[in-house]
Amino acid sequence: MMIRSTNHMAVVIPAAGTGQRMNHTVPKPLIKLEGMTILERTIRRFFDLPVYEM
Numbered sequence: 001m002m003i004r005s006t007n008h009m010a011v012v013i014p015a016a017g018t019g020q021r022m023n024h025t026v027p028k029p030l031i032k033l034e035g036m037t038i039l040e041r042t043i044r045r046f047f048d049l050p051v052y053e054m
Contacts, residue, residue: 011046013039013042013046015028015029015038015042016028016029017029019031
């Protein structure tokens with residue numbers, strides 16, 4: 001007997017802003033800090049979080 005899991009998880013990462021106050025012309029999520037964009041850093045932090053089953 002084969003049992004398949006149908007549990008899925010969705011995540012919304014708000015990524016907005018113009019970066020004007022940071023004196024940039026690109027959107028804030030695309031500003032690079034030490035070689036990585038802010039959005040990339042956020043996504044990597046998410047994947048580093050522990051996963052809990054409910």
